Amino acid sequence: QVQLVESGGGVVQTGGSLRLSCAASGRTFSDYPMAWFRQAPGKEREFVAAINRIGSSTLYTDSVKGRFTMSRDNAKNTAYLQMNSLKPEDTSVYYCAAGTRSLKNSADWYDYWGQGTQVTVSS
Numbered sequence: 001q002v003q004l005v006e007s008g009g010g011v012v013q014t015g016g017s018l019r020l021s022c023a024a025s026g027r028t029f030s031d032y033p034m035a036w037f038r039q040a041p042g043k044e045r046e047f048v049a050a051i052n053r054i055g056s057s058t059l060y061t062d063s064v065k066g067r068f069t070m071s072r073d074n075a076k077n078t079a080y081l082q083m084n085s086l087k088p089e090d091t092s093v094y095y096c097a098a099g100t101r102s103l104k105n106s107a108d109w110y111d112y113w114g115q116g117t118q119v120t121v122s123s
Contacts, residue, residue: 013122
């Protein structure tokens, strides 16, 4: 079992930045590829970014490329999502997830999920 706790969400103006963190506990963090998903009210959960076990490769959905950066620190059992140039359409609850296969953009590949952190971008 892996327990995941997200933090760092909040309210920010358009063009601002936030850094989300996902703290893991339980089993060995470096065994798990990680990802971020988000879900806006009335919409399905969507993939945002993924990273492999050692942090050498990442994958992003097109809408966040060049603005968001996912990273991880295996010594601290933490994954991060640096979000810059935020837009109102980025407003969502953001979830981190731990999976079994690297760089997958489907939620089906992820077994463990955090409770989510709210990100609100005001116009």
